[in-house]
Amino acid sequence: MKAIKVRANNVSKSFGNVEVLKGVDIEVRAGEVVVVLGPSGSGKTTLLRSLNLLEIPDGGSLEVCGHHVDIPADKRFDRAARREIALLRQRTAMVFQSFNLFPHMTALQNVIEGLISVKRIPRDQALMRGLELLAQVGLADKRDSYPSSLSGGQKQRVAIARGLAMDPEVIFFDEPTSALDPELRDEVLGVMRELADQGMTMLVVTHEVRFAREVADRVIFMEGGRIQKDCDKEAFFGAESGERIRQFLGRL
Template sequence: MSQDSPKVAVTSLVKSFDKLPVLRDVNLEVYAGEVVVILGPSGSGKTTLLRSLNFLEQPDSGTIRVCGHGISIARGQPLSREDKQQITQLRQKTAMVFQAFNLFPHKTALENVTEGLISVRKMEKSQAIARGRALLKQVGLAEKADSYPAKLSGGQKQRVAIARGLAMEPEVIFFDEPTSALDPELRDEVLSVMRQLAGAGMTMIVVTHELRFAREVADRVIFMEGGAIVANEKPAVFFDDGASPRIKQFLNRY
């Protein structure tokens, strides 16, 4: 795990929806090879923070730097042309895995994985197909290459979504509640793939309620409440040694 400069750096991030504060002066750094899990109650700002990192949500103010591409946002100021170029470059270095899979229903598993390679990266179709098949094999779905999403279980859909993200060779993957729509057996399929990625050194930021995953795989656990980061600890401290009464109360619910 490199400690040279952070892969993700967030400074003084603020975001409101209809004057309701959702992120309050959030500061965070994530280094190469780190797995950072974000926990917190519903409405704490976890997903908004994650979506702000690749500008699926535009913050009101603050600075975001991801994989060497930085944008400073001033309240009330539109994004400049250079800012938009930075966002495009930032997105090319990251991947997002969503709770709802977001697969193309009219495309097979293989076509979902290769779509970005062909349309965005302009890769030769034969080369993209070879890479797509290798990635489906990596997530345990080689035999489902020609299946459409409607014929896949939730866990299989999420693994296809992970393969699709990996196809673009991201430096950082953001996971937004990747297992919350799945039953326990299917959750384990997805978490197993995520463990493999962590073991291979992928930088990951994961919003989840999977406490066992956080305890066993995370390098750091972030706890958010009321739009702010109220704890940023190693798992041993977060779960065992230094948990505040509020965090203990939260953990006892799961």
């Protein structure tokens, strides 16, 4: 059985009086593509951001890429925990809905920034790696283009290349195609399919049912801050999925 790359136990999170995550448990194994579906406000994005501690949960524990973090009641991490968090983040990548590219940097500069500033790789080596990654996502000819001149699909592919530059063990995708029109959406989904074929471990929050049907190993359905169903895609899209899931899918 493949190693567990992501594990969350009893993770909770509230914003004010609103309890967004209610004791969530999740596991993702190496090489799995897990798609998280659910209505708006169900806690999907908060869960994703909690797994790499962009959002600090109120309680629970995480183990990501072998790095374990218990969430203290006061959310004050000691030095050892902060080191674990830093190492955890270095082994994961996050692709955001809004791209989050640096507008003053070219596509190539965006891709190599982490290699130089975080991994301390010499610039000439970083440039070679950056060009390889832009070619991988079909954007070798956009190396000197700034984000303002790129389409939404191109921006998202640059963002994926930037994430891959860090050689992550896991990539988290937060609604990566929701801001794109159908043609540009297919560009990004095509890159994600290739990553899945290469064995990348991926946790994907999306409304792309077709992607889930074709690529996912497992599908998780969240609602009301809880995981309501976690199963392989055949069971999720099958006749025994349950009335609530059929209703949800019918609205997409």
